[in-house]
Amino acid sequence: MKIAAYEVRPDEKPIIEGLCKEYGIELVSTPANLDASTVDMAEGCEGVTMLGQSDLSDPIIDKLADYGCQVLAARCVGFDHMNRHYARSKGMHVCHGSYAANGVAEYTVMAILMCIRNYKKAQANTDDNDFTLKGKMGRELRSLTVGVMGTGKIGRTVIQLLSSFGCRILAYDIFQNDEVRKYAEYVDLDTILAESDVITLHMPLLEDTKGMISKENVMKMKDGVVLINNARGELCDVDALIWGVENEKIGALFMDAFPGEVGIIHLGHDADIIRTEGMPYFKLKYLRSFVNVYHTPHMAFFTQEAAESMARCGVDAIYELLTKGETQHEVPKNM
Numbered sequence: 001m002k003i004a005a006y007e008v009r010p011d012e013k014p015i016i017e018g019l020c021k022e023y024g025i026e027l028v029s030t031p032a033n034l035d036a037s038t039v040d041m042a043e044g045c046e047g048v049t050m051l052g053q054s055d056l057s058d059p060i061i062d063k064l065a066d067y068g069c070q071v072l073a074a075r076c077v078g079f080d081h082m083n084r085h086y087a088r089s090k091g092m093h094v095c096h097g098s099y100a101a102n103g104v105a106e107y108t109v110m111a112i113l114m115c116i117r118n119y120k121k122a123q124a125n126t127d128d129n130d131f132t133l134k135g136k137m138g139r140e141l142r143s144l145t146v147g148v149m150g151t152g153k154i155g156r157t158v159i160q161l162l163s164s165f166g167c168r169i170l171a172y173d174i175f176q177n178d179e180v181r182k183y184a185e186y187v188d189l190d191t192i193l194a195e196s197d198v199i200t201l202h203m204p205l206l207e208d209t210k211g212m213i214s215k216e217n218v219m220k221m222k223d224g225v226v227l228i229n230n231a232r233g234e235l236c237d238v239d240a241l242i243w244g245v246e247n248e249k250i251g252a253l254f255m256d257a258f259p260g261e262v263g264i265i266h267l268g269h270d271a272d273i274i275r276t277e278g279m280p281y282f283k284l285k286y287l288r289s290f291v292n293v294y295h296t297p298h299m300a301f302f303t304q305e306a307a308e309s310m311a312r313c314g315v316d317a318i319y320e321l322l323t324k325g326e327t328q329h330e331v332p333k334n335m
């Protein structure tokens with residue numbers, strides 16, 4: 001068996017290499033994304049693993065199918081970058097990672113606390129020897145209503161962690177879960193938007209959820225709402241976010257994910273001149289200039305524990321499918 005691994009970070013390399021050695025798999029690997037310029041590396045490989053920035057559009061899938069690929073195994077949880085229906089029509093299995101939700105969930109609690117305690121302003125002022133309390137009065141979670149949109153593994157873990165803070169928790173999802181009902185009340189979309197002081201997004205990026213945080217929906221939120229997006233950038237319409245922040249509808253915005261970040265995140269752009277108005281990255285720079293807007297480089301997932309599981313998932317999914325014909329990592333066929 002031979003597999004190709006793309007987007008391999010230095011921390012993943014020894015894990016992927018070790019597993020391949022243990023399973024007797026021949027491995028070719030690169031830190032580069034899978035795209036038209038790198039796809040030839042996968043010639044003769046029955047499985048291909050990658051993270052979330054690779055190009056898995058139809059022409060690349062065609063090439064992989066011609067090269068003998070039977071399994072596409074993303075190491076990340078998100079699978080929105082893979083044209084799953086087309087890959088399946090070419091006889092391929094489509095898999096994704098399934099690391100513990102704690103890393104992203106803990107990061108989300110941190111983000112909420114940073115926003116409600118005005119951390120960015122406090123740090124900036126302190127760095128400037130301004131030790132006043134002006135503009136720094138916070139809120140306590142026990143007095144707030146937190147709305148969790150998306151109650152899959154990550155949303156559920158966020159709810160569980162938040163339950164110890166004594167806040168009222170509202171939940172929204174088209175698939176409801178009994179575990180969630182222990183701590184939160186399921187409500188409809190308009191109610192979660194209207195009644196939450198803090199809204200945190202944990203739904204997958206699907207046709208139905210793309211652009212869900214539109215201007216219309218931002219307008220339905222409470223004045224001064226805290227909005228957290230540690231999921232996928234494209235859940236939000238950037239102009240709606242800008243409108244919300246400029247008009248003080250959004251009291252604080254924390255984004256670990258930003259629309260159009262593929263090819264930007266996890267890379268150094270310190271020497272680049274950002275000047276083109278209209279580009280998502282330009283808008284991001286504008287948003288980041290507000291003292292109540294936080295941006296981090298899609299790192300909520302990045303813990304030692306999760307990184308190790310992700311590397312394992314990629315190799316295991318391919319190995320299990322090719323040796324046993326099944327794996328727990330396959331993306332459900334209806335998604």
Ligand code: COI
Pocket residue numbers: 051052075076077078079097231298301
């Ligand atoms: C995921 O696992 O879906 C993530 O968001 C992290 C990944 C892009 C590296």
